[in-house]
Amino acid sequence: DGGITQSPKYLxxxxxQNVTLSCEQNLNHDAMYWYRQDPxxxxxxxxxxxxxxxxxxxxxxxxxxxxxxxxxxxxLTVTSAQKNPTAFYLCASSMRANYGYTFGSGTRLTVV
Amino acid sequence: DAKTTQPPSMDCAEGRAANLPCxxxxxxxxxxxxxxxxxxSQGPQYIIHGLKNNETNEMASLIITEDRKSSTxxxxxxxxxxxxxxxxxxxxxxxxxxxxxxxxFGQGTTLQVKP
Numbered sequence: 001d002g003g004i005t006q007s008p009k010y011l012x013x014x015x016x017q018n019v020t021l022s023c024e025q026n027l028n029h030d031a032m033y034w035y036r037q038d039p040x041x042x043x044x045x046x047x048x049x050x051x052x053x054x055x056x057x058x059x060x061x062x063x064x065x066x067x068x069x070x071x072x073x074x075x076l077t078v079t080s081a082q083k084n085p086t087a088f089y090l091c092a093s094s095m096r097a098n099y100g101y102t103f104g105s106g107t108r109l110t111v112v
Numbered sequence: 113d114a115k116t117t118q119p120p121s122m123d124c125a126e127g128r129a130a131n132l133p134c135x136x137x138x139x140x141x142x143x144x145x146x147x148x149x150x151x152x153s154q155g156p157q158y159i160i161h162g163l164k165n166n167e168t169n170e171m172a173s174l175i176i177t178e179d180r181k182s183s184t185x186x187x188x189x190x191x192x193x194x195x196x197x198x199x200x201x202x203x204x205x206x207x208x209x210x211x212x213x214x215x216x217f218g219q220g221t222t223l224q225v226k227p
Binding site: 102103 | 153
């Protein structure tokens with residue numbers, strides 16, 4: 001079955017460490033997105049990529065980095081520069097057409 | 113992308129129809145109306161989308177006013193499993209530039225289905 005996979009589901013890291021969240025899709029979608037969600041809040045866009053080897057900052061890109069070396073993969077690195085990294089991170093993908101997004105099941109990152 | 117306005121919360125009795133409103137008075141001609149829902153601690157789930165005409169699928173119906181300034185998502189027979197946050201978004205994903213063509217999520221409507 002085609003889908004979008006995020007791993008791991010739960011992640012714990014010590015403060016000051018960089019951590020990379022995985023997002024893989026086999027839907028042949030061109031565009032991929034990373035969102036952050038804090039408790040009781042909506043989703044905020046971190047980074048997005050509409051094509052391989054190209055990506056743009058979203059609304060809250062500071063302290064995060066991404067790469068898009070393959071169409072299927074869009075990993076997100078949460079760096080030590082991110083002041084409040086504890087959150088629920090969601091990855092999505094889409095065709096560049098009006099069909100909407102497919103979301104992964106999310107990674108819950110806790111920094112202690 | 114056009115901004116949308118939704119009530120923060122709604123209740124619905126189990127088995128009854130849930131009607132969730134959304135205002136998008138600044139929607140442009142190329143922007144579709146998308147509805148997603150998010151059950152606690154899960155990724156958002158696509159429900160339905162439309163441009164001008166009313167749409168129906170196995171999950172819900174979408175009613176868009178003739179002037180396209182508002183819409184209503186209808187869950188015809190709500191169940192307890194429909195309890196979730198429902199997001200209404202207006203966007204043009206096919207023709208977006210670097211500043212558009214993305215799904216921007218607001219706070220949504222928290223629908224509580226009660227027995």
